Amino acid sequence: MTGSFVVSALILAFLFQVALAETGTATFYTPPYVPSSCYEFEDKGVMIAAASDALWGNRAACGRRYRVTCTGATNQVAWACTGGSVDVTVVDYCPQGCAGTIDLSQEAFAVIANPDAGKVKITYTEI
Structure with a gap:
């Protein structure tokens, strides 16, 4: 009885997390990653992202962490997604006219997509 309760609780937690995921698009940018809008010349590694106006919130996005998962291609590349997810920290701003909801570092993008x-196309959840 206890084992089935734990399994049920885990399934519900997973479904709740999926229900909270937002949808959008991801693009990528290439080095150098410093300076950045949030941290100037402080190196925050390569699992990073730049937030579009949809997430930026006048710098409120700085330091937020997101789990990003590719859900499909936006063009004719049928093999776009790798099937993985990546956790990134927002360190920069993707200026107005940004082509994606979130602009991942080249290294982070490669984890989730070709x-x-x-x-x-992506889902993303703040973690």
């Missing part, structure tokens, strides 16, 4: 896709 860079040849350029832009992919």
